Amino acid sequence: xxxxxxxxxxxxxxxxxxxxxxxxxxxxxxxxxxxxxxxxxxxxxxxxxxxxxxxxxxxxxxxxxxxxxxxxxxxxxxxxxxxxxxxxxxxxxxxxxxxxxxxxxxxxxxxxxxxxxxxxxxxxxxxxxxxxxxxxxxxxxxxxxxxxxxxxxxxxxxxxxxxxxxxxxxxxxxxxxxxxxxxxxxxxxxxxxxxxxxxxxxxxxxxxxxxxxxxxxxxxxxxxxxxxxxxxxxxxxxxxxxxxxxxxxxxxxxxxxxxxxxxxxxxxxxxxxxxxxxxxxxxxxxxxxxxxxxxxxxxxxxxxxxxxxxxxxxxxxxxxxxxxxxxxxxxxxxxxxxxxxxxxxxxxx
Amino acid sequence: xxxxxxxxxxxxxxxxxxxxxxxxxxxxxxxxxxxxxxxxxxxxxxxxxxxxxxxxxxxxxxxxxxxxxxxxxxxxxxxxxxxxxxxxxxxxxxxxxxxxxxxxxxxxxxxxxxxxxxxxxxxxxxxxxxxxxxxxxxxxxxxxxxxxxxxxxxxxxxxxxxxxxxxxxxxxxxxxxxxxxxxxxxxxxxxxxxxxxxxxxxxxxxxxxxxxxxxxxxxxxxxxxxxxxxxxxxxxxxxxxxxxxxxxxxxxxxxxxxxxxxxxxxxxxxxxxxxxxxxxxxxxxxxxxxxxxxxxxxxxxxxxxxxxxxxxx
Numbered sequence: 001x002x003x004x005x006x007x008x009x010x011x012x013x014x015x016x017x018x019x020x021x022x023x024x025x026x027x028x029x030x031x032x033x034x035x036x037x038x039x040x041x042x043x044x045x046x047x048x049x050x051x052x053x054x055x056x057x058x059x060x061x062x063x064x065x066x067x068x069x070x071x072x073x074x075x076x077x078x079x080x081x082x083x084x085x086x087x088x089x090x091x092x093x094x095x096x097x098x099x100x101x102x103x104x105x106x107x108x109x110x111x112x113x114x115x116x117x118x119x120x121x122x123x124x125x126x127x128x129x130x131x132x133x134x135x136x137x138x139x140x141x142x143x144x145x146x147x148x149x150x151x152x153x154x155x156x157x158x159x160x161x162x163x164x165x166x167x168x169x170x171x172x173x174x175x176x177x178x179x180x181x182x183x184x185x186x187x188x189x190x191x192x193x194x195x196x197x198x199x200x201x202x203x204x205x206x207x208x209x210x211x212x213x214x215x216x217x218x219x220x221x222x223x224x225x226x227x228x229x230x231x232x233x234x235x236x237x238x239x240x241x242x243x244x245x246x247x248x249x250x251x252x253x254x255x256x257x258x259x260x261x262x263x264x265x266x267x268x269x270x271x272x273x274x275x276x277x278x279x280x281x282x283x284x285x286x287x288x289x290x291x292x293x294x295x296x297x298x299x300x301x302x303x304x305x306x307x308x309x310x311x312x313x314x315x316x317x318x319x320x321x322x323x324x325x326x327x328x329x330x331x332x333x334x335x336x337x338x339x340x341x342x343x344x345x346x347x348x349x
Numbered sequence: 350x351x352x353x354x355x356x357x358x359x360x361x362x363x364x365x366x367x368x369x370x371x372x373x374x375x376x377x378x379x380x381x382x383x384x385x386x387x388x389x390x391x392x393x394x395x396x397x398x399x400x401x402x403x404x405x406x407x408x409x410x411x412x413x414x415x416x417x418x419x420x421x422x423x424x425x426x427x428x429x430x431x432x433x434x435x436x437x438x439x440x441x442x443x444x445x446x447x448x449x450x451x452x453x454x455x456x457x458x459x460x461x462x463x464x465x466x467x468x469x470x471x472x473x474x475x476x477x478x479x480x481x482x483x484x485x486x487x488x489x490x491x492x493x494x495x496x497x498x499x500x501x502x503x504x505x506x507x508x509x510x511x512x513x514x515x516x517x518x519x520x521x522x523x524x525x526x527x528x529x530x531x532x533x534x535x536x537x538x539x540x541x542x543x544x545x546x547x548x549x550x551x552x553x554x555x556x557x558x559x560x561x562x563x564x565x566x567x568x569x570x571x572x573x574x575x576x577x578x579x580x581x582x583x584x585x586x587x588x589x590x591x592x593x594x595x596x597x598x599x600x601x602x603x604x605x606x607x608x609x610x611x612x613x614x615x616x617x618x619x620x621x622x623x624x625x626x627x628x629x630x631x632x633x634x635x636x637x638x639x640x641x642x643x644x645x646x647x648x649x650x651x652x653x654x655x656x657x658x659x660x661x662x
Contacts, residue, residue, distance in 0.1 A: 070467025084499030
């Protein structure tokens with residue numbers, strides 16, 4: 001059953017499989033129309049190319065009925081807000097709207113880069129991102145390797161279902177639970193006082209907050225992150241391991257020389273995505289905890305945009321900050337993609 | 350020509366046979382030393398403990414009696430339902446749960462309808478003029494987002510502030526989910542569509558009678574993702590709903606547990622108040638239960654490779 005989609009005319013006879021028997025069973029045409037020329041299946045491709053765009057659109061009019069609602073959604077809720085970013089170049093006031101507000105050029109951006117609060121948020125964002133790339137990014141790889149080395153399928157499945165679980169819990173619940181366990185009244189505080197450290201509340205300590213953020217991310221998503229690595233590991237042919245074992249490679253060397261190289265494409269892919277998100281660090285996670293630890297430690301770009309804009313009413317400047325973040329993110333992901341392609345590991349697109 | 354409806358090929362291409370551990374150690378592997386095995390066992394036990402203990406602790410504490418909660422420790426001993434009686438007797442938590450359930454049900458249904466129809470429409474990019482362009486436009490939205498403020502301004506200018514629709518409409522279709530579904534649809538045997546079309550079936554009929562029934566597995570996963578997303582959504586509700594009586598459970602949870610507002614207002618008025626901590630735990634449990642109920646059902650699908658196919662679209 002060939003489903004070749006790009007049958008060039010020379011090979012077209014083989015492309016609609018077995019179509020000699022049911023001549024003209026074209027995917028293009030509906031039965032009952034265009035009878036005259038459809039009879040030769042080899043012409044199908046040529047016919048399709050020759051039919052005018054208008055004819056083809058008319059033929060597919062019901063397909064458009066499927067496309068239009070979704071397309072409208074993306075136009076209104078993805079592309080209109082994209083245009084809404086012009087607010088970044090305005091002294092926007094809700095009263096005047098986008099049409100009536102005064103244009104101020106790059107004033108918002110200059111104001112932004114001399115705003116200590118923004119610079120602090122940028123610094124926090126970069127530090128947390130860096131910590132996450134160093135600690136949270138490799139964690140699922142290590143866990144996947146560890147679980148992969150288990151022999152018992154059942155143990156593996158049980159452990160997997162346990163470590164996936166926190167991924168599905170909202171940040172509100174995660175923070176609530178962590179507060180109960182690590183907060184001032186929880187068992188962790190008791191543990192600390194048992195070893196002589198009184199009044200330790202790591203949930204509201206600004207000094208250790210960034211480590212806390214990274215730990216929470218690891219706790220929540222380490223299991224979920226392993227899924228994609230498992231898929232990649234299961235794609236590595238068994239023969240490689242056998243051959244290596246025969247040649248005397250132990251478990252560690254097999255991991256290093258076979259499993260890890262097999263994971264490189266996936267790791268590259270995810271690293272590209274991570275780099276594109278360098279300016280996005282767990283928005284809800286930080287928003288929720290900022291009241292407890294204070295803005296100095298917990299202000300990141302997204303929370304800055306929220307507090308300045310929606311809560312504070314400084315629309316122009318906060319949109320500028322959001323736009324800055326979006327543009328940098330897109331540029332980074334494109335650059336990382338190009339770089340990965342040049343390295344020969346294949347990019348994302 | 351009459352290809353029987355069959356399960357589509359797995360989305361991960363496997364050109365070569367793959368090592369499938371069968372619960373038995375292959376001969377070539379060699380047994381690790383007892384020390385290594387012990388280390389592995391301990392590591393895994395620790396990971397499981399770290400993952401599970403917070404849940405177990407919160408659930409246990411929510412059932413703790415007053416004395417047991419006061420005495421603290423790693424695990425309470427005496428049992429009581431007071432906390433649940435108290436929060437479910439008051440109207441804040443009950444109403445928030447109903448709101449969340451409503452949003453999740455309506456939102457998931459609408460999301461599934463719009464996602465699957467768009468995925469079906471964008472399947473045949475070669476035949477349908479313009480479909481390719483639209484697909485690329487949709488994919489581009491995964492690359493950049495518009496930012497918080499423009500989205501907020503849009504929702505406000507559409508008059509959706511303080512409306513439940515503001516929690517559903519802005520996230521109606523996720524481009525990623527659409528791509529996953531579309532990839533799955535495209536893996537279905539083309540012969541089915543062609544023969545149906547030859548028999549005079551309309552697109553709508555093909556969609557509802559062939560495509561949807563054959564895609565149940567992937568649709569279950571995607572529906573789960575949407576449902577979890579709606580259930581967990583917090584920020585949208587926080588910025589779009591000023592009317593506290595419309596708050597879904599996540600916002601209530603934030604207000605009374607994370608930010609620690611006085612809990613008296615969420616209890617039944619005639620109940621003697623159980624300790625605040627127990628009440629908080631009970632709210633956490635109530636907000637988590639729906640996820641815990643869906644989880645075992647959905648968990649089976651995750652490793653089946655349904656998702657990995659979409660990453661590289």
